[in-house]
Amino acid sequence: MRFKQAIVRPPCDSFAQGITDANLGAPELNLAQEQHRAYCAALEKCGISLVMLQPDIRFPDSTFVEDAAVLTRNLAIISRPGAASRRGEAAGMKQVLSRYFDNIHTIHPPGTLDGGDICQVENHFFIGISARTNADGADQLASILMGDGYRSSFIDLRGYDGILHLKSGIAYLGDQRLVMQSGMEKLANFDNFEIVYVDPDESYAANCLRVNDYILVAEGFPKITAKLFQLGYKVMKIKISEFQKMDGGLSCLSLRF
Numbered sequence: 001m002r003f004k005q006a007i008v009r010p011p012c013d014s015f016a017q018g019i020t021d022a023n024l025g026a027p028e029l030n031l032a033q034e035q036h037r038a039y040c041a042a043l044e045k046c047g048i049s050l051v052m053l054q055p056d057i058r059f060p061d062s063t064f065v066e067d068a069a070v071l072t073r074n075l076a077i078i079s080r081p082g083a084a085s086r087r088g089e090a091a092g093m094k095q096v097l098s099r100y101f102d103n104i105h106t107i108h109p110p111g112t113l114d115g116g117d118i119c120q121v122e123n124h125f126f127i128g129i130s131a132r133t134n135a136d137g138a139d140q141l142a143s144i145l146m147g148d149g150y151r152s153s154f155i156d157l158r159g160y161d162g163i164l165h166l167k168s169g170i171a172y173l174g175d176q177r178l179v180m181q182s183g184m185e186k187l188a189n190f191d192n193f194e195i196v197y198v199d200p201d202e203s204y205a206a207n208c209l210r211v212n213d214y215i216l217v218a219e220g221f222p223k224i225t226a227k228l229f230q231l232g233y234k235v236m237k238i239k240i241s242e243f244q245k246m247d248g249g250l251s252c253l254s255l256r257f
Helices: 029-045 089-097 135-147 200-206 222-230
Strands: 005-008 049-052 069-071 075-078 103-106 118-121 124-129 151-156 170-174 177-181 194-198 209-211 214-218 234-238
Touching: 005 029, 005 089, 029 049, 029 214, 029 234, 069 089, 075 089, 075 135, 089 103, 118 170, 124 135, 135 151, 170 209, 177 200, 194 200, 194 222, 200 214, 200 222, 214 222, 222 234
Parallel strands: 005 049, 075 103, 124 151, 177 194, 214 234
Antiparallel strands: 069 075, 118 124, 170 177, 209 214
16 A cells, blocks of 8 residues: 555654653653654655644643554544553544544544554554553454454553553554564464564564655664665664654654554
8 A cells, every 4th residue: 555645743852751661761842852853754755744743831742643543545433542641632633523524533442542552564464462552452443444444453562561552562564564573473363474573672663654665763773774774675764762752653653544
């Protein structure tokens, strides 16, 4: 699937007040804003037209726009984030997506769902059940996707240490190839995939991002970067240290469609 547009939102002045368990220190706002601009420039290099939203000081985590919705070619599903402090982000995202999608669905209570727990692999969706996405939210999403012709399966992440969202540990590169943290292969049946493993000391870099002809990878992780180069990919290294401090990654920072 080739992407044409992406929704992005720069970090707001309250960014450092967001939710994090990373224990990497407080983010520096000016540097985060600089890194976000570079991220946006990388998306544009991939052929993406950006829909730039204004920073929203009410929601410190709102720069992680991917968590607010799940998109297919034909429809948008507005999520209900697992963190109560983020649920107000959904209404604003619905307003934005109504400009681009005629068919919009919503996850309802008691379901919770973060977009970071959803990994699309062609016509199949892996749905992570995690601290942020519960079984009810996963069931609701699977039912909506089925109506649009997609299959889905669940991956239970509860009890798997070090993973906030499914896409913290897995990324789809296309051509039946997955980047994956070592150990995650035990959580589901990946027999039909070629797996590119991320070394344990580079586990954060599993959240890489295929955007059209390029793979975006967090800077500072030479082993996985070298593996991707060796596989023939065009790789862009992206500085993302300030977002890592807030438990965010490359995929979280945009909603691509």
